[in-house]
Amino acid sequence: MFLGNEPNALALAVLGAYVVVSFGIAYMWLRRRQVA
Amino acid sequence: MRALSTVLAFAGKEMRQVLRQPKLMAVLILGPFLILGLFAAGFQATPPPLRTLVVLPEGSELESSMPQIAEQIGSEIELVGTLGDTGEARQRLLDGEVDLVVEAPADAATTVRNDEQATVVVYHNRLDPFDRAYITVAAQSAVDELNRMVLARVAATAQDRAGEYEEAIPTARQAMGTMATALREGDEAGAREAQSQAVDSLTLAEQQLGLTADFFLGVDETAGSSAATLGERVGSSRGEVESIDSSDPAAADRAERMEGELAELEAAIAEFRSVSPQVLVQPFVADTELASGIDVPLTAYYSPGVVAVLLQHVVLTFAALSVVNERSTGSTELFRVGPVRLGEFLAGKFLGYAVLGSVVAAALTAVVVFAFGTPMAGSWLWAAAVLALTMAASLGLGFVIAAAANTDAQAVQFSMMALLFTIFFSGMVVSLSRLADGVRQIAYLSPATRGPRPSRT
Numbered sequence: 001m002f003l004g005n006e007p008n009a010l011a012l013a014v015l016g017a018y019v020v021v022s023f024g025i026a027y028m029w030l031r032r033r034q035v036a
Numbered sequence: 037m038r039a040l041s042t043v044l045a046f047a048g049k050e051m052r053q054v055l056r057q058p059k060l061m062a063v064l065i066l067g068p069f070l071i072l073g074l075f076a077a078g079f080q081a082t083p084p085p086l087r088t089l090v091v092l093p094e095g096s097e098l099e100s101s102m103p104q105i106a107e108q109i110g111s112e113i114e115l116v117g118t119l120g121d122t123g124e125a126r127q128r129l130l131d132g133e134v135d136l137v138v139e140a141p142a143d144a145a146t147t148v149r150n151d152e153q154a155t156v157v158v159y160h161n162r163l164d165p166f167d168r169a170y171i172t173v174a175a176q177s178a179v180d181e182l183n184r185m186v187l188a189r190v191a192a193t194a195q196d197r198a199g200e201y202e203e204a205i206p207t208a209r210q211a212m213g214t215m216a217t218a219l220r221e222g223d224e225a226g227a228r229e230a231q232s233q234a235v236d237s238l239t240l241a242e243q244q245l246g247l248t249a250d251f252f253l254g255v256d257e258t259a260g261s262s263a264a265t266l267g268e269r270v271g272s273s274r275g276e277v278e279s280i281d282s283s284d285p286a287a288a289d290r291a292e293r294m295e296g297e298l299a300e301l302e303a304a305i306a307e308f309r310s311v312s313p314q315v316l317v318q319p320f321v322a323d324t325e326l327a328s329g330i331d332v333p334l335t336a337y338y339s340p341g342v343v344a345v346l347l348q349h350v351v352l353t354f355a356a357l358s359v360v361n362e363r364s365t366g367s368t369e370l371f372r373v374g375p376v377r378l379g380e381f382l383a384g385k386f387l388g389y390a391v392l393g394s395v396v397a398a399a400l401t402a403v404v405v406f407a408f409g410t411p412m413a414g415s416w417l418w419a420a421a422v423l424a425l426t427m428a429a430s431l432g433l434g435f436v437i438a439a440a441a442n443t444d445a446q447a448v449q450f451s452m453m454a455l456l457f458t459i460f461f462s463g464m465v466v467s468l469s470r471l472a473d474g475v476r477q478i479a480y481l482s483p484a485t486r487g488p489r490p491s492r493t
Contacts, residue, residue: 015425018483022432023382029439031378035359035368 039380046384047391050358054392065399068346069407072339076408081333083167085114086135086160086174091125092118093142101185109181112174129161136160136171156182184317191313198309200244205270205305208237209298212277216291219282227282227291234294238274242267269301336410341464341484343400347423348430348484349455351393355434356447358385364444386431393427429483458482 054060092099099118106115116134119125125137141147141154148154158175162168211234218226273294280290362368371381401419404410412419433454441447459465461479468476468485479485 012421012425014480015422015429015483018429019425019432022429022436026432026435026439027378027382029436030359030382033363033439034372035363035378035381035439 039377042376042380043384043387046381047388050354050385050388051392053358054354064350064396068342068400069403072342072408083170085111086171087116087133088113088136088138089116089125089128089134090118091122091137091139092120093140094120096140098140105182105185108185109178113178126159129159132161136175138175184314187317188313191316195309195313197244198305204237204241204244205298205302208234208241208273208277209295209302211237212291212295212298215280216288216295219288219291224282227287231277231280231282234277235274238270238277242270242274269304273297273301336408338464339404339408339410341462343397343404344423344426344484345455345458345462345464346400347393347397347427348458348482349451350396351389351427352430352434352437352454353448353451354389354392355385355431356437356441356451357444359435359438360441360444360447382435386428389431390427393431394424397423397427426483433483454482458484461485
């Protein structure tokens, strides 16, 4: 981004999947610990 | 509607909690830059020259050529002196007075004559693997330079010898001219005399060629030229001159043509002699350039990675700590009675930290681009997208840490572990391509790993 070529779509898609999965895990785990 | 106001309430609460601590904000934004700036100012991309002591055996012929070697050897190595005793030199190395001790081979000439390579031993005192690699490269390049100096001497000798027969070729050329004139005037005896004179001169030149011709052949072939070598040309010219039959009516024309060919040969030898020995022994040099044509200084290379790693660490720590805090202060009990749903709770916190994180990311990027001068060759939109996703993923990981941690201390420790992992494996310091297959995939567990990669590639 700073230095040249545009990022590839795959990298962005994987990063997006990371967001969904991590929030999914956090949600289920926090619910089991009865945070809210 | 109620859900939205709950989400916004959480977002506002998180932002106020951070903004109420101006010192925290200052440390978050200024701290990294003070560190990065200090590093940029203090880091030397080219290490200082290695102070080198040379151990020469008694009466070595190298002693006299040391000043010349020192001049040629390049900026990586600084010759500080010569000694006759290895023990003393190594002691000075251990005392830290010099960086390298170079032990010249005792009798290099004899070793080489016995068909063996003479070894130059280099002692150093470094444990840092990068330093060691650097010393190995510097030593090899210095020895290469030494080898080239020897070759340059050989080349100079070859050129001198080319001068010896330089006389012979013009003599042969003139003789061919005389022969052509004599033939046209019908003076067959004069023509034969001129012909034998030309053959004699060319034979002399051919005998003297030896080393020079081979040397020239090597240079030509390596440089991709397929032109006939000097030796072959002199030889074939002699053959042709010899084969001219003076009673043949076309003999005058052939003699004239040979005169022309010998003139060309003369020019080729003059050309060979005009090239300096340094160019002859080192016809190629490397010049590397970036395909994009943009020069990337050291700070510019590291700063996008630093932005991603800092952003990850800041929002991850915030997210992890805030959830654990709510639990330890008992606020979660209130939320449950509220009732606040977990989705609203997480969305609110996400929104609050996303806004704060965006401010931090924007500030970091602005300083990196405008203050440190990192070239922004890509589009701002993609940069923002990559940073936003890195931030969202870091918040997600922060919430997972929050779920795993029971206390503040645990959350802080887990966050530090995540930071440590990221510094080693995000590709910020060590390029991902240097990691083995299997470990490289694990490296992608850190959100910032993807951040700086699209940033840099």
